[in-house]
Amino acid sequence: MSNYPEEIDLDVETQKRILDLVARLEIDDHYKLLGVSQTADKAEIKRAYFELMNLYHADRFFGKRTGKFAPLLLKISDVLTRASETLSRNKTRAEYDAYLASRHGTLGARASMVPTVSDSTRPSGAPAEQNPSETTGRTVVVDTIGHIPPAPRAPHLDFEALEDVTFPATEATGETWPTGSSSTTSSTPPEPSARGPGSNNDAARKLLARKMGLRIKSPMPQSDSDSVRQTVRADLRARFDAKRNEGDESVRKLLLKSSTARSNGDWSAAVAAVRMALELRPDDAALQRELNTVQQEADRALAPRFLEQAKYEEKQAQWARAARSYERAARGKDSAALFNKAAECLLHLEILNPGEKRMVVELARTAVTRDLQRVAYRLTLAQAYSAAGMKTSALGEVARALELEPENQQAKLLQKSLK
Secondary structure, three states: OOOOOOOOOHHHHHHHHHHHHHHHOOOOOOHHHHHHOOOOHHHHHHHHHHHHHHOOOOHHHHHOOOOOOOHHHHHHHHHHHHHHHHHHOOOHHHHHHHHHHHHHHHHOOOOOEEOOOOOOOOOOOOOOOOOOOOOOOOOEEOOOOOOOOOOOOOOOOOOOHHHHHHOOOOOOOOOOOOOOOOOOOOOOOOOOOOOOOOHHHHHHHHHHHHHHHOOOOOOOOHHHHHHHHHHHHHHHHHHHHHHHHHHHHHHHHHHHHHHHHHOOOOOHEEEEEEEEHHHHHHOOOOHHHHHHHHHHHHHHHHHHHHHHHHHHHHHHHOHHHHHHHHHHHHHOOOOOOHHHHHHHHHHHHOOHHHHHHHHHHHHHHHHHHHOOOHHHHHHHHHHHHHOOOHHHHHHHHHHHHHHOOOOHHHHHHHOOOOO
């Protein structure tokens, strides 16, 4: 392999523009990709389409070395063409608009977490195949509503530890180290001395102080030191309690907001509010149970919408999106068939990234766990193992499928292809 970078005939600005659009293909809707409003007429849509194709169509770069950008340009052309054709016909545009409205209604509840299942698909005593793509005992998140900055954790302070804090006098002036935040003193407190007043170093310091014209004061009495310590402890406790009460009030308001949203059927807002409350109290078991409860209620309520979205996305060959929507519908309906369908959608992708490899295995496993006798689910799991680079597990799953149906031709063909 050459150590030199690939030579291409695209300037840096063009490369950046192509990469930026590719990143938006799976995020933006057809209107945003074409740069038109949802009320745009057919003429506007066609004009926007041709302007973009003039920039990104492969023919524009005929005779130039495009290297790794060649497949990206083809992908851009395909997506833009599909967007233009969808929005230029009344029927397909109406279907697409209905799809967008459905997605908007589920936007805040699209965090997708596959139930973690024990690998009961493997015979008892059989060793698990070691593979970086395999994930066991984890929750995999595949679709989020955007990054929510983590809220600060609830403050924690060990007040008993303050019993050991001492506040020594400065040796030259006898003044105490300032404890209030309003002090302008920039120096740090002196290190406590382990030497007693009768040491040679103590006498040397006194002699040096006299030469410098400084007057040595006696150390602070123990009673005064205790008083300072108690004052500082009281101040810290007051601040701690105020911060904790502030957090408690925020959590209370968020839970009230979630309850109101649930009553109104706004499941996206209901789930989001409890998530934010849990960010404030990440170790609160009661809040975690509340989030699980609200999420399950939202899953059941939104399952029909997710199923509609999944069918539309599958029809449009948007395999990754369809997989996420089928999985969300499967959670709400607790359906082995829908978990299997989600896995099948991911298997349509030509290349799976590491996260998708983990996801397809977990989806297929979940389907098999819910229906151990369905051969079709076991064959999907075998294909998932194969896609994740787990050949041994794939062959084992095919063998179990053949135990259930010895004459299954699909299982025999898959077994032959894996050997």
